[in-house]
Amino acid sequence: MAKYLEVDNSAQAVIARINDAECTPRFRELMVGLIEHLHAYIKEVKLTQAEWEVAIDFLTRTGQTCSEERQEFILLSDTLGVSMLVDAINNRRPANATQTTVLGPFHVAGAPEREMGANISLDGVGESCLFKGRVLDTDGNPVAGARLDVWSDNADGFYDVQQPGIQPKWNNRGIFTTGADGAYHFVGIKPVSYPVPVDGPAGEMLTAMGRHPYRPAHTHLIVTAPGYQKLVTHIFVGDDPYIDSDAVFGVKESLMAPFRKVEGGETLWECPFDIVLAPEA
Incomplete structure (x- = not known):
């Protein structure tokens, strides 16, 4: 056992201090992997003292940027591709089930329950769109009670929590519950592409890497039903200019939906999108 920490034995010296009697096997596995990879990275890039101080400041400011309305650590995870990697590892589903993607930093719990068909665009700004489809199981049967x-951004690319006092509370948000036929429909707006917040540490990182901060236009959904796996997903506008370079790597081809122009209808656009839920394991 390494008694003192040296460059050559640094990871082993730290791991040796773990008390197996006081931690679970899984926590030990997680910490050993973290320590080994972190120490190997520092040695590989020959991290300087000044760079380490910048890193500490970066992480400190990331935490300080977080609030009830904003989660900068989620944004950091998203833009580094970590959120999508964790999602991919933990959400392997049947081939015909709707695929998952990132939650994003702007979900708000407690959105109002709305009657089926209601309009969630409370400010009336943007190009109106009818979203419709069915919630099905993997055998094609309707799922009742889903x-x-x-939720989505507004016509200017901002979520309501980003513009308190400008947008109405719960603008472009709502919860709908399917009936026996599994069908859903509601009116919102055709979403627009928007930049993730760049006024914090995650934005500084993107700028330093020469990356753009834009997400392709999308509407968020969380779909839950008894006996089925929770689904966190998006409906993407497939011809968006950022569809192939999403800043958070959240695009999947199966989530690109058609947005059809409506002539003489109650909305300007129509978006049909069926949702297939995977059964609980």
Whole structure:
């Protein structure tokens, strides 16, 4: 056992201090992996003292940027591709089930329950769109009692929590519950592409890497139903200019939906999108 920490034995010296009697096997596995990879990274890049101080400041400011309305650590995870990697590892589903993607930093719990068909665009700004489809199981049967928690940005690319006092509270948000036929429909707006917040540490990182901060246009959904796996997903506008370079790597081809122009209808656009839930394991 390494008694003192040296460059050559640094990871082993730290790991040796773990008390197996006081931690679970899984926590030990997680910490050993973290220590080994972190120490190997520092040695590989020959991290300087000044760079380490910058890193500490970066992480400190990331935490300080977080609030009830904003989660900078989620944004950091998203823009580094970590959120999508964790999602991919933990959400392997049947081939015909709707795929998952990132939650994003702007979901708000407690959105109002709305009657099926209601309009969630409270400010009336933007190009109106009818979203419709069915919630099905993997055998094609309708799922009754499925709850769809939906939210999107406004016509200027901002979520309501980013503009308190400007947008109405719960603008472009709502929860809908399917009936026996599994069908859903509601009116919102055709979403627009927007930049993730760049006024914090995650934005500084993107700028330093020469990356753009834009997400392709999308509407968020969380779909839950008894006996089925929770689904966190998006409906993407497939012809968006940022569809192939999403800043948070959240695009999947199966989540690109058609947005059809409506002539003489009650909305300017129509978006059909069926949702297939995977059964609980």
